[in-house]
Amino acid sequence: MNKMKKIVTILALGLAFATSCSDDFLDKEPTDQLGASTVFEDQSLAQAFLNNIVGQLPAGQYSSPGAGYGNSYLLASISDEARSKSGWVPSNAVVRVGSMNPLDLGGLDIWDDAYTAIRQTNEFLESLEASEFDEEFKTRAAASARYVRAWFYFDLTRRYGDVPLLTAAQSLDDEDLFPSQTPRSDIYTFVNTELTAVAAGLQNKSEAKAGELTKQAAIALNARAMLFAERYADASALANSLISGVENDGLELYGANPASLEEAIKNYGDLFLSTGGNVETVYEILFLPPEKSHQFDRGNWPVRWRNDNGGQTDPTQELVDDFEMSNGLAIEEAGSGYDPANPYAGRDSRFYASIFYHGSEFSEVSPSRGEPFIDMEWNGFNEGPGTVRDGNASITGYLVRKFVDPSLGFAPEGVSNTAWQEIRFAEVLLIFAEAENEVNGPSAAVAEAVNRIRRRAFMPELPAGLSKEDMRDKIKQERRIELVFENHRWFDLIRWDEASTVLNATYHGMKIERNGVPTSGESGPQHVFDPAQLTFTVFEDPAFSNSFPDKYKFLPIPQDEMDANTNLKQNPGY
Known part of the structure; x- marks a missing residue:
């Protein structure tokens, strides 16, 4: 809590990103440091200071501003969704090998950033209240600042458990300058009251x-x-107010009623190419290069479309296997139609929009060589794994397609501008379904919330007559697929108390080899995509192993914070 204890008498006003896509999005306030009295005598300066506070809300994209999301990796890579290909990435070097500790949180630490934002919010609110600005501005500005504070307290408590609760600006003579932790349940009560x-x-x-903060957000x-x-009645009521209540305000699933599988694939893919303002988005963070961009496309594109980078997030076979067939059956269920010799045929539309697999077409951008289809052949030295492979190729035989923006052209660098949709209406539907099922069981309203998402995916509705337990499993499955790669899985498995089982495992990839077809070095074709000429073998690799010690249910409090504040108690196991 080093920064939390620093008492700010000067307010730094740097580049303030307004949270909209209006013409003043890139307006820059002076970088000179201005006294608090000056700032709160000028409403435009106070707005700029508020913009700076709101701008500290983190985005979950690869190499986005904000702490706690790995930065050099997606959180998918510390779950059963994916693996990171590079050994140096903290997901590999620290988190998945069970080595997270108070000195190295492997990219998951938000403590310092969170309390910096909280401190600034508390100071802002105190000065705002004493200002003579008009009441409408004060009401809106206070609500925006309190949203930021509530977000960080939610994120702090879901990561660390009990944390100090500070709701007023501190001074050097405060008796509680070195606060102890507040119980997690009380933090959630505060978040609920605040929001x-x-x-x-x-x-x-x-x-x-x-991009602006709203009532719906x-x-x-x-x-x-x-x-x-686990306050399910509250969660259900809040989510339902956005679904069928007066607070809906036009929220809807994007492309809610596709006429075909192909349309469903396109709709779901296009949703994540939005640069802001999608009908489904409840809260988002905008990007406008070059001043503000993320690096998802630089770090995760298939290598022949980059040559210099890419392939960092590699989905697991376990994730691929969890995508249902288009008839709504799991691949292992009788009658599903799944063919292990042609494993990518007839799957959920979201599979095709989320995963690059062998034979995926990516013709919107021309590759540096070869055909515009993803080639995951073993030892093919294209996008795929093997004992001989390009260093930027996949290690599992899959890549992330979700979020890939073809409009950026070959080898995008510092230009990614798709919005990070932190909260979508689909998540609201799933929150309602999960919470309402826990409170009242598998009602028609619960099933309809899930079925709205499945209809958008051109998938069959849930079977009738599900028990509460069966419905719970279906909702978990739907979250796994609908919200894949959106930084939910790690936290979901922990709150469901399933992480110690699911995340202590070795995951798998797909080895694809030619079957009776000469290699290109033997005068054979450069690529082979016909499943009849290929063999598909699930394989395991030590790099796919994952460790989740019980202590990981809460992150360690950073050691420098423990050293600075002896009233803090370290989480168990660290």
């Missing part, structure tokens, strides 16, 4: 610019927090 008040002070989504974050707190 309820925040929602009343924010505008509706329909009145806001893309506050309600949705509150619903998510209450789901984590």
Whole structure:
């Protein structure tokens, strides 16, 4: 809590990113440091300071601003969704090998950043209250700042458990300058109370610019927090107010009623190419290069479309196997139609929009060589794994397709501008379904919430007559697929108390080899995509192993914070 204890008498106003896509998105405030009295005599300066606070909300994209999301890897890579290909990446060097400790949190630490934002929020609120600005501005500004504070307390408590709760600006003579931790349940109560008040002070989504904080964002974050707190009645009621209540304000699934599988694939893929303002988005963080961009495309594109980088996030065979067949059956179920000799045929539409697999077409951009189809052949020295492989190729035989933006052209660098959709309406539906099922069982409303998502995917509806336990499993399955690669899986497995089982495992990839067809070095074709000429073999590799010690259920408190504040108690196991 080093920064938390620093008492700020000067407010630094650097580049303030407004949270909209309006013309003033890139307006820059002076970088000179201004006294607090000066800032709160000028409403535009106070707004710039608020923009700076809101701008600290993290984005979950690869190499995005903000701590706690790995930065050099997607959180998918520390779950059963994917592996990172590079040994130096913290997901490999620290987290998955069970080595996380108070000196190295492997990219998951948010403590310092969170308390910096909280401290600035507390100071802002105190000065705002004493200002003579008009009441409408003060109400809206206070609500926005409190949203940021509530977000960070939610994120702190889901990661670390009990954390200090600071709701007022500190001074050097405060008796509680070195606070002890507040119980996790009390943090969730604070978040719930705060976001309820925040929602009343924010505008509706329909009145806001893309990227701005809204009433719907506050309600949705509150619903998510209450789901984590296992306060299911609250989570259900909050989510339902956004689904069928007066707070819906036009929220809907994007491409809700496709006429075909192909349309469903396109709709789901296009959703994640939005640069802001999608009908499904409840809260998002915008990017506008070169001042603000992320590096997902640089780090994760297939290598023949980059040559210099890419392939960092490699989905596991376990994830691929969990995509149902298009008839709604799991691949292992009788009658599913799954063919291990042609494993990618007839799958859930979201599989094709989320995963690059052998034979996936990527013709919107021309590759540096060969045909515009993903080639995962073993030892083919294209996109695929093997004992001989390009260093930027996949190690599992799969790559992430979700978020890939073909409009950027060959080898995109520092230009990625797709919005990070932190909360989508699909998640709201799933929050409601999970919470309501826990409270009242598998009602028609629960099934309909899930079925709306499945209809958008051109998938069959859930079978009738599910028990509460069966419905719970179906909802978990739907979260796994619908929210894949969106930084939910790690936290979901922990809150479901399944991480110690699911994440203590060795995962698998797919080895694809020619069957009776000469290699290109033997005057054979450069690529082979016909399944009849290939063999598909699931393989295991030591790099796919994963360790999740019980202590990982909560992160360690960073050692420098423990040293600075002796009233803190370290989490068990560290």
